[in-house]
Amino acid sequence: xNGGEIDRIPxxxxxxxYGLVKSAVYKRxxxxxxxxxxxxxxxxxxxxxxxxxxxxxxxxxSGGTMPEFLESRGIQPAQNSSSGNSPGLSTxxxxxxxxxxxxxxxxxxxxxxxxxxxxxxxxxxxxxxLEDAARNGWLMRTSEIADLLDLSISExxxxxxxxSEAGFTxxxxxxxxxxxTAWKVSKERS
Numbered sequence: 231x232n233g234g235e236i237d238r239i240p241x242x243x244x245x246x247x248y249g250l251v252k253s254a255v256y257k258r259x260x261x262x263x264x265x266x267x268x269x270x271x272x273x274x275x276x277x278x279x280x281x282x283x284x285x286x287x288x289x290x291x292s293g294g295t296m297p298e299f300l301e302s303r304g305i306q307p308a309q310n311s312s313s314g315n316s317p318g319l320s321t322x323x324x325x326x327x328x329x330x331x332x333x334x335x336x337x338x339x340x341x342x343x344x345x346x347x348x349x350x351x352x353x354x355x356x357x358x359x360l361e362d363a364a365r366n367g368w369l370m371r372t373s374e375i376a377d378l379l380d381l382s383i384s385e386x387x388x389x390x391x392x393x394s395e396a397g398f399t400x401x402x403x404x405x406x407x408x409x410x411t412a413w414k415v416s417k418e419r420s
Contacts, residue, residue: 238274241266248287254335258286261296262305278408281373292348304384360398360415369403369412394418
């Protein structure tokens with residue numbers, strides 16, 4: 231574990247983290263193709279999976295949908311309907327807690343939609359972040375650069391080992407924790 235990074239987190243803590251009911255958390259895990267690691271009687275997600283879940287949560291909070299998020303990240307939707315039954319839907323009578331979880335999930339979705347939209351972000355703030363990274367010699371993850379430049383990770387794969395954008399040059403420089411490519415950021419000089 232590096233400098234305060236989370237190695238893994240129990241799945242049962244995700245409900246509180248995102249303000250969701252259990253069924254909604256498991257739906258997100260399923261849609262993202264995340265299979266939590268079972269240790270004893272607890273299930274865990276690792277740091278990389280947690281970052282993906284956090285990114286999805288922010289995306290949905292800002293008005294996006296699961297299919298849009300999957301497309302933006304180049305993730306193929308989970309294929310669970312081969313048997314004709316979708317997960318969570320059954321022709322048998324559900325248990326009362328399952329119905330309560332479903333109603334709670336629906337109520338949470340409506341409550342999220344009734345909240346006022348977040349304030350408009352500063353459209354130039356990403357320049358400051360790139361400037362800081364270049365000045366301090368920080369190595370940034372692919373996902374961080376993709377987020378700052380409003381690119382998908384799959385788009386960045388087409389750029390190769392070096393590319394320029396927004397007055398900065400990005401050069402592959404190894405790997406960061408979680409196996410993501412590390413990029414050196416330098417400022418282009420005229």
